[in-house]
Amino acid sequence: MKYNEKSLGKAFTSNKFDSSRTTILVGMGTCGVAAGAKTTFDDFKTQLGSLGILEKIDLKGTGCLGLCYSEPTVEIREPGKDPVIYGNVKTREVEKIVNEHLVQNTPVESLTFPYPGKDCFQDKKDSDLQYRIVTRNCGFIDPDSLDEYIGRQGYAGLSKAIFSMTPDDVINELKDAGIRGRGGAGFPTGIKWSFSKDTDSDQKYIVCNADEGDPGAYMDRSVLEGDPHSVLEAMAIAGYTVGANQGYIYIRAEYPLAIERLNRAIDHAKEVGLLGEGILGSDFSFDIELRLGAGAFVCGEETALLASIEGKRGMPVPRPPFPAVKGLWGKPTVINNVETYSNIPMIVLKGGSWYSSIGTEGSKGTKVFAVTGKVKQSGLIEVPMGTSLRDIVFNICGGIKGDKTFKAAQTGGPSGGCIVPQFLDTPIDYESLKNIGSMMGSGGMIIMDEDDCMVDVTKFYLEFTVDESCGKCAPCRIGGRTCYNILEKVSKGTATKKDIQSLKDIGKAMSRASLCGLGQTAPNPFMSTLKYFEEEYLAHIEDKVCPAGKCKEMITFTITEDCSGCIACSKFCPVDAISGEKKGQHSIDQDRCIKCGRCVEVCKKDAVLRA
Amino acid sequence: MTTNLTEELIEFINRWKDKPGNLIMVLHRVQEHFGFIPRATAFEVANLLDVPIAKIYGVITFYHLFKLQKPGRHQISVCMGTACYLLEAEDLLLELERRLGIGVNCTTDDGEFSIEAVRCIGCCGLAPVMTIDGEVYANVKKSQLPKILAKVKKMVKTA
Numbered sequence: 001m002k003y004n005e006k007s008l009g010k011a012f013t014s015n016k017f018d019s020s021r022t023t024i025l026v027g028m029g030t031c032g033v034a035a036g037a038k039t040t041f042d043d044f045k046t047q048l049g050s051l052g053i054l055e056k057i058d059l060k061g062t063g064c065l066g067l068c069y070s071e072p073t074v075e076i077r078e079p080g081k082d083p084v085i086y087g088n089v090k091t092r093e094v095e096k097i098v099n100e101h102l103v104q105n106t107p108v109e110s111l112t113f114p115y116p117g118k119d120c121f122q123d124k125k126d127s128d129l130q131y132r133i134v135t136r137n138c139g140f141i142d143p144d145s146l147d148e149y150i151g152r153q154g155y156a157g158l159s160k161a162i163f164s165m166t167p168d169d170v171i172n173e174l175k176d177a178g179i180r181g182r183g184g185a186g187f188p189t190g191i192k193w194s195f196s197k198d199t200d201s202d203q204k205y206i207v208c209n210a211d212e213g214d215p216g217a218y219m220d221r222s223v224l225e226g227d228p229h230s231v232l233e234a235m236a237i238a239g240y241t242v243g244a245n246q247g248y249i250y251i252r253a254e255y256p257l258a259i260e261r262l263n264r265a266i267d268h269a270k271e272v273g274l275l276g277e278g279i280l281g282s283d284f285s286f287d288i289e290l291r292l293g294a295g296a297f298v299c300g301e302e303t304a305l306l307a308s309i310e311g312k313r314g315m316p317v318p319r320p321p322f323p324a325v326k327g328l329w330g331k332p333t334v335i336n337n338v339e340t341y342s343n344i345p346m347i348v349l350k351g352g353s354w355y356s357s358i359g360t361e362g363s364k365g366t367k368v369f370a371v372t373g374k375v376k377q378s379g380l381i382e383v384p385m386g387t388s389l390r391d392i393v394f395n396i397c398g399g400i401k402g403d404k405t406f407k408a409a410q411t412g413g414p415s416g417g418c419i420v421p422q423f424l425d426t427p428i429d430y431e432s433l434k435n436i437g438s439m440m441g442s443g444g445m446i447i448m449d450e451d452d453c454m455v456d457v458t459k460f461y462l463e464f465t466v467d468e469s470c471g472k473c474a475p476c477r478i479g480g481r482t483c484y485n486i487l488e489k490v491s492k493g494t495a496t497k498k499d500i501q502s503l504k505d506i507g508k509a510m511s512r513a514s515l516c517g518l519g520q521t522a523p524n525p526f527m528s529t530l531k532y533f534e535e536e537y538l539a540h541i542e543d544k545v546c547p548a549g550k551c552k553e554m555i556t557f558t559i560t561e562d563c564s565g566c567i568a569c570s571k572f573c574p575v576d577a578i579s580g581e582k583k584g585q586h587s588i589d590q591d592r593c594i595k596c597g598r599c600v601e602v603c604k605k606d607a608v609l610r611a
Numbered sequence: 612m613t614t615n616l617t618e619e620l621i622e623f624i625n626r627w628k629d630k631p632g633n634l635i636m637v638l639h640r641v642q643e644h645f646g647f648i649p650r651a652t653a654f655e656v657a658n659l660l661d662v663p664i665a666k667i668y669g670v671i672t673f674y675h676l677f678k679l680q681k682p683g684r685h686q687i688s689v690c691m692g693t694a695c696y697l698l699e700a701e702d703l704l705l706e707l708e709r710r711l712g713i714g715v716n717c718t719t720d721d722g723e724f725s726i727e728a729v730r731c732i733g734c735c736g737l738a739p740v741m742t743i744d745g746e747v748y749a750n751v752k753k754s755q756l757p758k759i760l761a762k763v764k765k766m767v768k769t770a
Contacts, residue, residue, distance in 0.1 A: 030732075030733060030734055031734050031736055031737055031749075033747070034737055034740065034747035034748070034749045035737060068734075068736020068737060069736055071736070071737065071749075213730070213731075214731070215691070215692030215693045215696075216692050216693035216694050216731060217731075217735075218731070218733035218734070218735055221733040222733075253639060253676055254729070254730070254731075254733070255733065256745065291632065292635065292636060292639050293676075294635055294674030294675070294676040294677055295674050295675035295676035295730065296673065296674050296675065297730070309632050310631065311631070311632040311633055311635050311636075311670070312634075312666075312670065313670055313673040314673065314674075370735055370736075372693075372694035372735040372736060372738060373693070373694055373697050374697070378694070378735065378736045378738075380736075410693070413693065446693050446694060446697065452697060457693075457697070460696050461693075464730075470673075596705065597702075601753075
């Protein structure tokens with residue numbers, strides 16, 4: 001059976017979530033599965049089965065709710081009650097939840113977690129910290145079920161666009177919404193689409209950038225695994241708007257589960273006439289294919305991404321011409337990332353003014369952040385633009401692990417910078433982050449505490465960009481390597497103050513002269529840390545000390561008088577740097593020591609000092 | 612010339628032959644089959660797709676994922692994304708190197724294990740993570756490694 005406008009309209013109601021039945025939702029994204037969600041799911045099945053109540057309960061696997069710190073997570077929805085979320089649900093917890101919650105009707109308070117936030121089908125209150133537009137369906141629907149997606153107004157935006165809007169209407173709606181690209185640069189989506197629409201061509205393309213390369217960001221994976229149809233629908237809307245009939249999703253090969261679910265979603269949508277020839281009985285046709293990335297960060301840059309889809313080495317080319325005018329195989333191409341697309345169906349459906357009512361003056365809507373590192377509750381969160389870092393770190397994510405001191409939040413990955421404590425209350429949006437020397441980026445947010453060395457982290461990012469530089473232009477290829485070498489000198493204590501100035505000079509040159517975004521932004525991590533943590537660099541250079549105790553070259557291991565002479569350390573030392581008689585005081589030969597730290601681990605008396 | 616390609620692979624290549632931008636997809640399929648891209652196969656792909664071998668070599672060496680050497684039967688990939696790095700993933704890597712007696716991107720003499728460091732696999736909330744043959748191990752501690760390796764080795768024996 002193929003849907004048309006009318007039958008799809010009916011399906012919105014008939015496919016609606018059946019709230020008269022008890023439903024158990026088990027988060028089965030990559031994170032959930034890694035934490036053992038498959039076993040959790042099977043445990044529920046057996047337990048409910050043995051009690052004979054499996055028939056009365058809907059047990060479903062869904063995408064991820066974003067509560068990564070408490071995987072496997074389970075949500076229980078009962079008619080007339082607020083949903084309850086359980087975290088860290090393993091076999092024993094399943095038994096408890098089934099017996100106490102489902103049989104005796106008393107939720108297991110000790111295992112519950114707070115609900116992460118309302119979705120855009122509910123009204124937002126001012127007190128709600130989170131609001132879910134992009135992740136509206138993640139963790140709620142079965143990602144493999146097209147019916148459930150439709151039951152959440154799925155493909156309603158596409159249907160509305162095709163049957164009651166002109167392409168210009170769609171673009172105006174996007175312009176009203178004020179949505180900007182979520183891939184990092186923040187270019188207004190409506191304007192991008194209008195460039196493509198206004199270019200005459202026999203063939204145009206729609207491309208989805210799902211090559212989430214920023215180490216530390218995984219919201220795109222989560223959306224693709226939890227709600228693949230939202231991206232397909234948005235791409236079809238884009239196709240209708242600019243006059244394209246072919247779409248490509250360029251996705252990382254490292255995301256096998258997302259690829260599997262996308263392929264299934266595309267097949268399903270084609271079967272029922274929501275993709276392919278004559279969508280919903282109209283004369284608009286649109287097809288989508290996947291193209292796999294192969295591990296190249298530079299392919300997040302749009303011209304490099306297009307080269308890669310064309311089957312070539314992913315080398316960027318200078319812009320203009322922009323891909324919107326001259327892109328894939330020389331044809332006008334709209335490129336947006338997963339998160340941007342996922343917003344589109346809701347904007348078309350609920351209107352641009354609804355969307356622009358959320359967020360700040362220059363940045364509308366919500367942003368998904370992957371908050372990781374040293375926070376208590378790491379995971380994916382979706383907050384309105386303009387939320388402060390304090391709200392994110394301390395109110396949503398529970399503060400710093402071990403109640404240590406917050407040192408910095410790194411946003412924008414290898415292209416970004418850090419936000420220091422003095423800016424905890426700055427509302428986060430595109431402009432404010434730029435002003436304080438960081439950037440929005442794709443939404444990775446790494447929280448660091450007092451134990452993290454800024455030189456070490458910066459070196460980590462530089463190593464990444466140096467490795468990922470495609471080598472086409474000299475500023476990025478040579479500048480990046482030179483800066484990395486300097487940073488290595490700093491971390492070894494062999495740098496001089498002059499090197500700091502060189503870093504700044506080369507950084508400036510790289511950001512001005514590099515061909516593409518990778519090289520232009522590669523200096524950001526050290527430019528930003530030099531600005532806020534110069535004294536830490538100086539401690540490495542002048543005092544030869546790493547204040548956080550991270551830089552290996554600057555640590556020394558010594559054995560104190562607590563040594564009982566058990567010879568454990570000398571046995572385990574891989575380079576025989578430890579000597580001493582049995583039952584006598586041991587000592588470490590500093591010239592031989594490779595600072596591996598094995599001695600600290602094996603010492604039962606805590607007699608090895610690391611300083 | 613005897614062929615390395617199975618019928619299924621040849622069928623796959625023929626299906627993609629006329630699609631523009633097919634090379635990377637074909638290489639993925641070849642690597643999925645062999646675990647790497649054997650030299651002889653690269654030549655055959657060049658023939659079948661009618662592209663110069665130099666171009667294929669260029670593409671293989673540009674992308675991190677494509678391998679020219681045969682990896683171990685069990686591939687251990689330690690995530691070195693930012694979150695994992697901050698939570699001491701490097702120590703895991705060093706410990707694995709020590710236990711297996713090989714370096715990163717190397718294979719043990721018996722061909723059982725190879726180690727690689729990979730970019731973010733998107734499980735930052737469970738950092739540090741590593742994968743063995745695609746299965747994700749979350750919140751890995753150095754002290755758990757012997758047990759994990761033993762488990763995988765055991766699977767080798769029974770398999």
